[in-house]
Amino acid sequence: xxxxxxxxxxxxxxxxxxGGDWANVAAFFALAVILFPFGVGPEPELLARISAGxxxxxxxxxxxxxxxxxxxxxxxxxxxxxxxxxxxxLELQALAKCLAHWLATGLPLTVIAxxxxxxxxxxxxxxxxxxxxxxxxxxxxxxxxxxxxxxxxGARRGGVLLSLLVLPLYIPxxxxxxxxxxxxxxxxxxxxxxxxxxxxxxxxxxxxxxxAAAALRQAME
Amino acid sequence: xxxxxxxxxxxxxxxxxxxxxxAAAALFLGAGLYxxxxxxxxDYQQGESVRIMYVHVPAAWLASLAYALMAGASAVGxxxxxxxxxxxxxxxxxxxxxxxxxxxxxxxxWGEPMWGTWWVWDARLTxxxxxxxxxxxxxALEHAFDDRSRGTRxxxxxxxxxxxNLPIIKFSVDWWNTLHxxxxxxxxxxxxxxxxxxxxxxxxxxxxxxxxxxxLLLRMRAALLEARLRALIFGNP
Amino acid sequence: xxxFFAMGGYARFVWPAYAVAALVLLGLLFWxxxxxxxxxIQLAAQEAKSPRRRKHASRNP
Numbered sequence: 001x002x003x004x005x006x007x008x009x010x011x012x013x014x015x016x017x018x019g020g021d022w023a024n025v026a027a028f029f030a031l032a033v034i035l036f037p038f039g040v041g042p043e044p045e046l047l048a049r050i051s052a053g054x055x056x057x058x059x060x061x062x063x064x065x066x067x068x069x070x071x072x073x074x075x076x077x078x079x080x081x082x083x084x085x086x087x088x089x090l091e092l093q094a095l096a097k098c099l100a101h102w103l104a105t106g107l108p109l110t111v112i113a114x115x116x117x118x119x120x121x122x123x124x125x126x127x128x129x130x131x132x133x134x135x136x137x138x139x140x141x142x143x144x145x146x147x148x149x150x151x152x153x154g155a156r157r158g159g160v161l162l163s164l165l166v167l168p169l170y171i172p173x174x175x176x177x178x179x180x181x182x183x184x185x186x187x188x189x190x191x192x193x194x195x196x197x198x199x200x201x202x203x204x205x206x207x208x209x210x211x212a213a214a215a216l217r218q219a220m221e
Numbered sequence: 222x223x224x225x226x227x228x229x230x231x232x233x234x235x236x237x238x239x240x241x242x243x244a245a246a247a248l249f250l251g252a253g254l255y256x257x258x259x260x261x262x263x264d265y266q267q268g269e270s271v272r273i274m275y276v277h278v279p280a281a282w283l284a285s286l287a288y289a290l291m292a293g294a295s296a297v298g299x300x301x302x303x304x305x306x307x308x309x310x311x312x313x314x315x316x317x318x319x320x321x322x323x324x325x326x327x328x329x330x331w332g333e334p335m336w337g338t339w340w341v342w343d344a345r346l347t348x349x350x351x352x353x354x355x356x357x358x359x360x361a362l363e364h365a366f367d368d369r370s371r372g373t374r375x376x377x378x379x380x381x382x383x384x385x386n387l388p389i390i391k392f393s394v395d396w397w398n399t400l401h402x403x404x405x406x407x408x409x410x411x412x413x414x415x416x417x418x419x420x421x422x423x424x425x426x427x428x429x430x431x432x433x434x435x436x437l438l439l440r441m442r443a444a445l446l447e448a449r450l451r452a453l454i455f456g457n458p
Numbered sequence: 459x460x461x462f463f464a465m466g467g468y469a470r471f472v473w474p475a476y477a478v479a480a481l482v483l484l485g486l487l488f489w490x491x492x493x494x495x496x497x498x499i500q501l502a503a504q505e506a507k508s509p510r511r512r513k514h515a516s517r518n519p
Contacts, residue, residue, distance in 0.1 A: 147382060151362060151375045151378060151379055152362070152365065152375070154366065154371075155362070155365035155366050155372075155375075156365055156366070156367070157365070158365070161358075161361055161362065161365050164354070164357065164358055164361055165358045165361075165362065165379065167354075168350075168351045168354035168355065168358070169351070169383075171347060171351060172347075172351075175342070175347070203385075207382070207385070211378060211381075211382045214299070214378050215375060215378050218299075218371070218374040218375065218378065219371070219375070221371070221374070258462075263466060268466040268467070268468060269465040269466035269467075269468050269472060270465070270466070270468040270471055270472060272465070272472050273471065273472055273475045273476075276475050276476055276479040277475065280479065315486065315489075316486060319482045319483070319485075319486050322478075322482060323478060323479045323482050323483075326475070326478045327475040327478065327479060330471045330472075330474055330475045330478075331471065331475065333471060334468055334471050432483060432487075436486060436487060436490050439490050439491070439494055440490050440493075440494075442494065443490070443493050443494040443497050446494075446497045446498060446501050447497050449501060450497060450500055450501045450504055453501075453504045453505065453508055454504060
């Protein structure tokens, strides 16, 4: 597990050293959300109705931003091949990278979301569900995104292709995430939706590292 | 893959099979079309619009079947490296995408008079839409790399990963309250659909199946010929 | 006859559905046939250019 922690630590250092991929992602998230009142008008009722959806879509797109670089720099400078030779299985290494990615993007998004929710007149009764839903959903975004990033390593127009692959797979997360976030704010129980999100997370945790590792191996063949 | 450049067994087999499959496709599609439009009775609730079912449902079945074949072939190609496996998967992809498209459009045309809406984000429709994007993603990934074999392998992994969508499509109408109607053919207790509607449906479905097999064989032959062509032009790989 | 085409009032849904199915299936058919023929022609041209070899004469194992 030492090797696992070391890998996570290394990726986090890289993420924060370069001044922050995480800052770009957080800034994009905030700006994207703030655009909506300008676009649809500042009417509190309208904003409240779309707030959960806007937050989730913006989080999705923000997460997508940093995915392309998940394996890119390692692949380009050859350290990916060195990683394969490490005693830590490639699947766990992929998981470590997902964890680092989430800590550097998904977690900041989850922290900022409540503030932006207030700006969108999101009903504060739903705030806890919103945060819980994002805590469960954003890791899934990192996991699925890692598979997409591994598959498109070195592809022409890889960024666009990555979005084409990953966004359809994000749709269930989006649907359940918004449902969970909205449920409490409308007075319904959020628990079933949160449980579904948890199930999605467990499935992704089980499948994504395996798929990402397979993709990384064939990328280096 | 030197064996790929001269797979004479498959070429001989497919050359023998294809005319029969093509004939069967024409026969069943023709008969199915006739039955669907002239023989089958209108539904007492849905009237003549039920005839859309004879196009929508076979397309839906083939959309899933083609994906299952694509994913299975991809898995075989990745694990056992059989030279024909990836060829089969890549041949099936555009066909499956076509069937999914037919399913989505005909379903939408059926939904408007029946449900009063062209689209609804329920579990069945959403998962079929995801299936369509998986097909597109597979094809895009296939062609996204300068090294063609890299694209093939990446697409194969995507196909295998996306297979989780198939049980979701199948069981979505059971697990969730959807606008889409529940299973009426492939059920453990047997079909609940009336025989006068079931028979045209099955005939059309068999026609679609033979059509799929015919074009699959044709596209595989074309791919193998192209491999031979590339081997001749660029020397043995 | 007119009644048949009217499809009980659902004509503007039923016929486009069948039309789309026909277009896509025929489109796939013609596209696959055209690709196949094109490759056959190119292959024949290429084989005419290169000298006749035994089928399994290959440097690869």
